[in-house]
Structure formats: structure tokens, C-alpha cells
Amino acid sequence: MNRRLLYPMSVWIPVVLGTPLVLIALGFALVAMTQREELVFDHPNRWWLAAVGPVAAGVFLWSVRRKRNALERFTSAQLAPLLAPQVHPGRQAFRATIFVVALLLVAAGVIGPRWGTYLEKQKVYGVDIVIALDTSRSMLAQDVKPNRFTLAKQLIREQLTERPVFGHANRMALTAFSGTTSLRMPLTTDHLAFRTKLEQVQVGSVPRGGTAIARAIEAATDLFLHSPEEATKVILLFTDGEDHEGEPAAAAQEAYEKRGIRTFTIGVGDPTLTVGAQVPSGLGDSTRPLLYDGQIVFSKLDAAGLQEISRAGGGQFAAIRDLSRLVDTVAAMHKSHLGTEERIRHVPRYPWFIAAAVVLLFLEQFVHERRATPAAMPQRLWQQEAA
Secondary structure (H helix, E strand, C coil): HHHHHCCCCHHHHHHHHHHHHHHHHHHHHHHHHHHCCCCCCCCHHHHHHHHHHHHHHHHHHHHHHHHHHHHHCCCCCCCHHHHCCCCCCCHHHHHHHHHHHHHHHHHHHHEEHHHHHHEEEEEEEEEEEEEEEEEEEEEEECCCCCCCCHHHHHHHHHHHHCCCCCCCCCCCEEEEEEECCCEEEEEEHCCCCCCCHHHEEEEEEECCCCCCCCHHHHHHCCCCCCCCCCEEEEEEEEECCCCCCHHHHHHHHHHHHCCCEEEEEEEEECCCCCCEECCCCCCCEEEEEECCCCCEEEEECCCCHHHHHHHHHCEEEEHHHHHHHHHHHHCCCCCCCEEEEEEEEECCHHHHHHHHHHHHHHHHHCCCCCCCCCCCCCCCCHHHHCC
16 A cells, blocks of 8 residues: 555545535536526525535645645655555545535525425515606716616615615515606515516616606505505605606695605705716617707706605605615604415425535544455564564
């Protein structure tokens, strides 16, 4: 036995490194072949945790290489069996493989796979909120980065669907508006579905151009028809405030006085610019300005108009960068019983992966690196003479 037989890389590389790579490839192939609605993940953005398997295998291989080199420097090949007569090279690699696979299973459990469904009934206590998002072309102005519309969507996602203080019991609806209003999501506590619909909304997705804030408020008001009478009802209006028709303050006041619906306005834009910002000609062209009668079109945040709407509607005004303060206000509002929802849920399967990892780590303790019988020992010179 020499150092190469004691730590054979021909065994370690294909077994210890090859096994996790094959399992990762099979996992990604399985995900790719499965329909999206049948297999979901709690944390799909943590797919990079699959790298823990190859990294751990690389650490084992690096350690084996160091041991091989140390053994070569310390002694000759003939003395290696005297140092480790019972070491079984294959069992060493097998133990390392078990550990690497267990790490992969833990990583899979953290990602949180779910498949199979069941029906869940849930009592909903919270606030009914309709988010009205301006999709007019002026929302492409870049007085805030990257532009008004993109920033608004980003902060809606972060502050209203991902922030713990806001909670997940509030029902939310989504409308997009410009010259008309389009319903994208009715009132629901399914914030994951809400985020999906939010990502699909784009500037120009509402057919008619212009900005009709009064119509947006009226359409949002209609979404509360099936809300309980005692429910706290809120409209969050995300817009730059440019209104081309109607009387939005009057619409907000009517919704508040007759139906108790509060309208909060969020100004999307830079209030410090005196003339506003250039409006790009389109979503795919942010450098060429929009022209009207040969003149460059500018858009200015109408903070005063939005403040008037919020005062008439019993709400508050906030600049887009100060959205967190407004979210805190809404989160502190009275929560009421909104009803009972039936929702199809996917069954969490992460306990299977964690349990399998625990079993593998337990079994690893029973895999001994020693042979059942010692390897044949070379005889020393005096032993050969005695024989």
C-alpha cells in the first residue's frame, strides 16, 4: 500500500464530488420538467444553497490531497502500511459522501419545496387595502431612480408585502390606472399572488392614455362592496398627481363621508424640481424625450394636489421615499374580522429532507474507516531473517 492507495483520488473525485453534482443536476432537471403550479418553493431565491454540496466535496478533496502530500514527505511508500494497516480507502470516501449528501438535503429543506395541495380555511383579521398604481407615461420620468414607476413597484413590494410590521392578514387589491382603470387583483390575503400580479403591471398596460385619478378612486371604492361594514378600508394612491379630468378631491371626499373609505396619496417624483422631469418617449427608450407640438414634455409632481386629495379623503400624504411612515400608520389602524377565506395550499415537504439528512448523519457514525481484517503487513528485515 502506498499513499496513492491510502487516499486514491480515483475513488474520491468521482464518488465524493461526482455524487452531489449528479444529485444537483437531477434536482434542477426535475424542477424544469415539473409544472410551476405543482411544485413551489418557500425561498426560491436561495437556490444558490445547492452549492454547499460541491463546496464541501472540494474541502474534503483538498484535505485528502494535503494528507497524501504529508504522507509522502514523512515516510516512504513501504512504511505507509505500517502507519495505517487497517484503513479502508473506500469507506473513507463513502463517509465523506454521506456527509456531503446530508448537507445537500439540509439545503433543499431550507429552500422549502412544496408539492401536493390541501384546502385551508382561514379567518381574516386586518385592514382592506386597495392599491391604485398610476401607469401613465409620465411615470417613466427619471427624477427618482431608476424611474417613478419602477421605484413605486419596488417599494410597494418591499413595504406592503414583505415588511413584517405590516403583517400578512391584511387583504389587498391592485388596480392600474391611466385614462381608465383596470383591475389586476381583487381583495386577497395571498400576498404572493399579489406580488406576481404587481410584477406584470407595466406602463401602457392600461389601453387609454392620460391620467384620471377620480375614476381610479371610484373604481377602488367599488372593490369594497363586499367588505364588512365595520372593516377599516383604505385606498393607497401611487401617482405623480397629474390629473387630466375629473375632480379627484371630490371623489375621495365622497368615498370617505359616505362609506368610510380613507384615501392616502403617495407622491411619486422629486418635489424639489421646479419644472419637473422630461418624459421619455417610451418604456424601451429612456433617452429620447416625448415631444408634443415640437416641444419636450415635462412632468412635475403635484404634491399640493395630492395633499388636497388626502385631506378630503380622511387620509395622509407621503412622498414615495417616506412610504414607510405611511405604512406604519396603516399598520396601526383598527383590525377587524374581514371574513373567512378558503385557499388551496401546497403541502410543505421540507421535513422530509431534514429528516433524511438527520438519518444519514446518524448512519455515518456506523460506517467505520477500518477494515474488518488488517491488511497484509510487510515484514521487517529481522523478521525475514528469523523466518
